[in-house]
Amino acid sequence: MTQSANERLGLAPTDPRPPAETQPVEDGRRTNPIFNDQKMKLGLFGQNCSYGLIMSHAESSFEISWEHNLSIARQADELGFEALVPVARWKGFGGSTNFNGNCFETYTWAAATAQATENIGIFATSHLPTVHPIVAAKQAVTIDRISHGRFGVNLVMGWVPPEMEMFGGEQREHDQRYEFGQAWIDLATQLWTETGSFDVDNEFFSGRDLEAYPKPWQAPRPALLNAGNSPRGVEFSARNVDVNFASLDTLENIDAYTKKVRGLAKDKYHREIDVMTYGLVVCRPTEAEAKRDFQNVVDKGDWGAAGNVINIALSGASQSFDHAREMSERFIAGWGGYPLVGTPEQVVQGLKELSDAGMGGMIMGMIDFNEEMKFFGDEVMPLMIEAGLRHA
Numbered sequence: 372m373t374q375s376a377n378e379r380l381g382l383a384p385t386d387p388r389p390p391a392e393t394q395p396v397e398d399g400r401r402t403n404p405i406f407n408d409q410k411m412k413l414g415l416f417g418q419n420c421s422y423g424l425i426m427s428h429a430e431s432s433f434e435i436s437w438e439h440n441l442s443i444a445r446q447a448d449e450l451g452f453e454a455l456v457p458v459a460r461w462k463g464f465g466g467s468t469n470f471n472g473n474c475f476e477t478y479t480w481a482a483a484t485a486q487a488t489e490n491i492g493i494f495a496t497s498h499l500p501t502v503h504p505i506v507a508a509k510q511a512v513t514i515d516r517i518s519h520g521r522f523g524v525n526l527v528m529g530w531v532p533p534e535m536e537m538f539g540g541e542q543r544e545h546d547q548r549y550e551f552g553q554a555w556i557d558l559a560t561q562l563w564t565e566t567g568s569f570d571v572d573n574e575f576f577s578g579r580d581l582e583a584y585p586k587p588w589q590a591p592r593p594a595l596l597n598a599g600n601s602p603r604g605v606e607f608s609a610r611n612v613d614v615n616f617a618s619l620d621t622l623e624n625i626d627a628y629t630k631k632v633r634g635l636a637k638d639k640y641h642r643e644i645d646v647m648t649y650g651l652v653v654c655r656p657t658e659a660e661a662k663r664d665f666q667n668v669v670d671k672g673d674w675g676a677a678g679n680v681i682n683i684a685l686s687g688a689s690q691s692f693d694h695a696r697e698m699s700e701r702f703i704a705g706w707g708g709y710p711l712v713g714t715p716e717q718v719v720q721g722l723k724e725l726s727d728a729g730m731g732g733m734i735m736g737m738i739d740f741n742e743e744m745k746f747f748g749d750e751v752m753p754l755m756i757e758a759g760l761r762h763a
């Protein structure tokens with residue numbers, strides 16, 4: 372057995388009993404609103420990336436500046452939303468907008484947003500192959516402590532080859548990405564929970580005398596999200612995370628999907644999991660205005676960027692023109708999510724249908740987050756209370 376660096380340098384072995392201030396300071400994760408008792412949780416998605424959830428030149432004051440991001444985050448916080456979820460992106464999707472190409476890195480974004488807000492849950496979306504779990508676990512603890520237990524990580528495996536090629540490696544085959552993800556989250560979890568030091572030696576990671584202090588504010592670990600929708604992805608979610616993020620089209624599919632995810636977590640892993648979805652919300656005083664603004668997004672759409680996304684997603688599979696056009700529209704107006712378009716009553720009706728189909732939350736995009744949040748707070752949220760989807 373070779374000597375560890377600790378031994379070679381004559382360092383005292385790590386004291387397995389950490390000082391009190393390095394222990395988790397809360398029992399459980401009550402501090403993170405993603406675990407509160409609101410029936411339909413609310414969040415914002417993609418405010419850190421240019422064009423947010425719309426691949427379109429539709430008119431909007433939305434811009435990627437820190438001041439603008441802060442204003443959006445603080446409005447969501449004041450309204451009592453549960454989550455701010457950024458998109459992890461390293462380069463844009465081309466087209467006339469270079470969609471999402473101008474974007475803030477998500478851990479540093481989350482740290483600053485955590486300091487600037489009071490109650491809302493703050494997430495970092497992390498491409499696991501781009502960051503070593505020791506670095507990520509430590510960053511997560513730091514943000515968890517800045518936010519007093521409101522932080523979480525959205526674990527993504529990296530599905531866009533041009534992005535992964537920026538890091539010099541070859542993209543792993545689909546299911547292998549989840550194998551790597553499992554080793555990644557196992558190691559991060561060990562760092563969050565284990566006292567003393569330990570070695571790691573597996574197919575993906577090796578190291579000696581690993582330790583990490585302090586421990587997270589939330590015990591045993593920060594909240595975890597994952598957006599795996601494939602069988603392997605759903606398995607990963609059921610085994611490891613608190614919320615599965617789903618991209619689905621019809622209520623029938625949503626109902627079947629939420630039952631499947633919750634059932635797998637319960638039956639196979641004896642754990643609870645929530646399921647949430649995302650989409651573009653276009654809420655206006657009249658249905659005609661909402662439909663007009665939604666259609667304007669499509670009419671001014673960046674079909675080039677949408678085509679690039681679809682080509683990557685389908686990996687060259689041939690599609691009929693009609694289907695490709697329909698898919699492009701879904702991507703242009705909401706990144707492929709579940710759109711809610713209409714009056715406050717109609718949007719609440721849509722949220723009720725999602726809730727009845729087993730969805731625990733809507734993490735939404737808006738054409739102009741900063742300008743539209745107030746209307747949502749004034750007109751939609753009171754109706755959600757009346758509909759039994761939320762309480763005051």
Ligand SMILES: Cc1cc2nc3c(=O)[nH]c(=O)nc-3n(C[C@H](O)[C@H](O)[C@H](O)COP(=O)(O)O)c2cc1C
Nearest residue numbers: 458459496527528530598599600601604616617618
């Ligand atoms: C709500 C949601 C958010 C996502 N966020 C990101 C992201 O920020 N960055 C990214 O590269 N992929 C993101 N993805 C893609 C997922 O990580 C994943 O590749 C995709 O859902 C397909 O998973 P599957 O291969 O298990 O079906 C997101 C997916 C969904 C549904």
